[in-house]
Amino acid sequence: MANQAYENLVKLSRELQLLNDTQALLSWDQEVNLAKKGVAHRAAQVSWLSGEVHNRFTAEKVGDWISEAEQDNSLDEKQRANVRDWRRDYDRETCLPIELVIKLSETKVTAHEAWAEAREKSEFSQFRQPLSELISLCKEQVGYWGYTDNPYDGLLDIYEKGATVEMIDQVFADYKVDLIPLVEKACKQENDSPQALEAEYPIEKQAAFNALVAESIGFDFDAGRIDTAVHPFCTGLGPKDTRLTTRYDISDFRSSLYGVLHETGHGLYDQGLVAEDHGLPCGQAVSLGVHESQSRMWENHVGRSLAFWEKWLPKAAEFFPNLASLTPEEMTRACNQATKPFIRVEADEVTYDLHIILRYEIEKAIFSGDLDLDDIPDAWNQKFEESFGMKVDSFANGCLQDIHWSMGGFGYFPTYSLGNLNASHLVAAARSCEDVRSSMDNGDFAPLLQWMREKIHQPGSLYSPGELIGKAAGSPVTSKAHLDHLTSRYL
């Protein structure tokens, strides 16, 4: 058979996907169900599976198949894209010396513990040594992978294929200039929460209302579910098994509602991938920045819009009678309030990206060698004051607040803001279709989902994230659409 090598790769890739999906279940169950004494055994199971996937995928014959498939002229566009991604993954996994992989994995464990303690005590010095090691190891790793201009490019590329400092600089630089004054103005708006919102919201009612909303915007409960977890997330356990989680605040139903809307956005992307391509690169989501565009879109563009509350407030008031006295306008305002917290995860839509740009600038400077390890806390605090006009009161509220660095996740943060920018850019493009716009404005979001299904979900990883957004929206992403969106919503 002419394309035997390609067929071998398909078979292997689908088989390894069964193992990856099994690992995803082990992890999901750990977050949602597992009692504390079961954690050690669970770690051994996860580690067995990831070792098995690594060993099978990095076998020499797999490299041979990829080389053969690269020469195979009979492959179509999608098949060629699969080969391209197998090559990328194969090279990334095989080029690292095993000692480096082990050292990195051990250091992450130590660093994570040190970080947790350092944050608890708000002392940077406790985290300094393992952070320093992680940075060195990540630099070494990037050295093996190769990069264009900046070692940081190699890290960005892990989470957002093809992303570079040059490209992100271009987007963030303008964005920051306009965002700082916008945040100032938004935070000066009247931000009192209506008294009618003060009530007790029983968890089972919140869960029932959230499920109704999630189903109405398109989440398929025959192919997924919503559970409770300390840290909300969405994970795919198979082509028809998408698991969302949320957490509840008994005194504020908005916390779980917007959590669910956010995770539903991720879940709709997962459910919108082509099931027949499950286990192949093209059947996968393309990047974190695109994934986040979907979650932010449903959470913010849909869920915090006046059209949403015009449709959903009467139903919400059936679940929570105290809401009956509010108008959709009041409700919408109550869901769009700008404040300036120290902590990124507590930030609203308008201030959020200032937190991200700060982290991006710090990470970039660390990996270009412009920022010394010991200067990180001061650099953080200085940048925070420049952006927010406030002084950070402690390291725990500053450079120690996020878990990412302790896990070696340098290059991850920018994808959050890319998600915001992509969301606004895509929504603006979708709204240029009369049907999408008029339906959205009447609280019917089905045409919007359909647009995303065709242009974002179904292509999977066929194109790079940049190509995908460009093809879908007709132009590359900039901050313009997002700034327009924030301005019209907050001012």
Add this chain to the structure above:
Amino acid sequence: MANQAYENLVKLSRELQLLNDTQALLSWDQEVNLAKKGVAHRAAQVSWLSGEVHNRFTAEKVGDWISEAEQDNSLDEKQRANVRDWRRDYDRETCLPIELVIKLSETKVTAHEAWAEAREKSEFSQFRQPLSELISLCKEQVGYWGYTDNPYDGLLDIYEKGATVEMIDQVFADYKVDLIPLVEKACKQENDSPQALEAEYPIEKQAAFNALVAESIGFDFDAGRIDTAVHPFCTGLGPKDTRLTTRYDISDFRSSLYGVLHETGHGLYDQGLVAEDHGLPCGQAVSLGVHESQSRMWENHVGRSLAFWEKWLPKAAEFFPNLASLTPEEMTRACNQATKPFIRVEADEVTYDLHIILRYEIEKAIFSGDLDLDDIPDAWNQKFEESFGMKVDSFANGCLQDIHWSMGGFGYFPTYSLGNLNASHLVAAARSCEDVRSSMDNGDFAPLLQWMREKIHQPGSLYSPGELIGKAAGSPVTSKAHLDHLTSRYL
């Protein structure tokens, strides 16, 4: 190293246990969580794992290691028992032709569908053909495994190591003679349910009360949990991860309470196994008949006793105020009522074993060749009338009621009754210790658990089921203790 072969087997066995535990999670999740569209992918995952375990365990080198380990004089008693069980499993798994394994697995799928339809329509003829094939295939299988006197011995041995027709005949023959008149008398007792029990029992209150009871009798919630499932079960997902499930009847809290007590019994056995031996034969439960002794003990001997209700009725009345008007004696009577349903799973403690003995006699006759396939329905109905003094009104209420045969589970049923007999035999022995008896009679079941921990749980699979019971109780199991227990409780 002298015992390198043994060490290789230990390593392999522990590794394969990681896979088996992962498979157990996949199955648990399927029963408890999985949405319907996810079932096909899940089946592929389970099948991959079981194939992997089979292939790794049946490799030729494993056979060599076992042979070497069998010659190793340096092994202690427990290590020799591990080698004994590896040999048994290895021979069982390697001696069957692959065609037979595939055919059996395919026939089970067909038979299961045919059975479901046959039961629905109450027509035996629909199930006849696949049942006939399954019986032939099981006979063929037993031919490869070998047996002492009767092909049925080979099937009994799957679920209860060492069990034979000769041994079970000896126990059941006497038992049946005494049980039939006892059932008659028990069913003539006054069996009206007190009106105070009629109430609505909110599910979350049932769950909270059940958890309190389960924890109080020793279930460790840091190493396990209770969930909801259509068919209640208990499964171990690791050395510190025991999952129970139950279902709820909103109009009768006893349904979930006794379900939870039953599964907690299985769970306490699971949590009582030696964690360090997890993955080795000796770290496993020895048989279904012993497992069932533990579940029946906590459900019936403990949970339906007067001492239990003397302790728990006041607490139950805090959850369900309608119970406050009942005395512990009334409550106990209400939990021990004999009736004669057609359906096994609806049977009470006293009538239950008549259902089992009937099935045992039919299976035995099928595999000895004394009963023709087409005569099964009549034989069933005739035996039912002899035992219960009632005519079966339909095949659905007769020989089509159970799922077991459709899954090729011939030889499974007797373990339910062995469980009942073992439970009474063990409790009688435990109560011969003054401390166990007086504590039990005062509603403190900790010394009973401690007795079971030492004599039943910790030995794992070191001995055969018969040896284990004999060592623990001081004598082999007979029906005497159980008949005494039923007589004192029901008459």
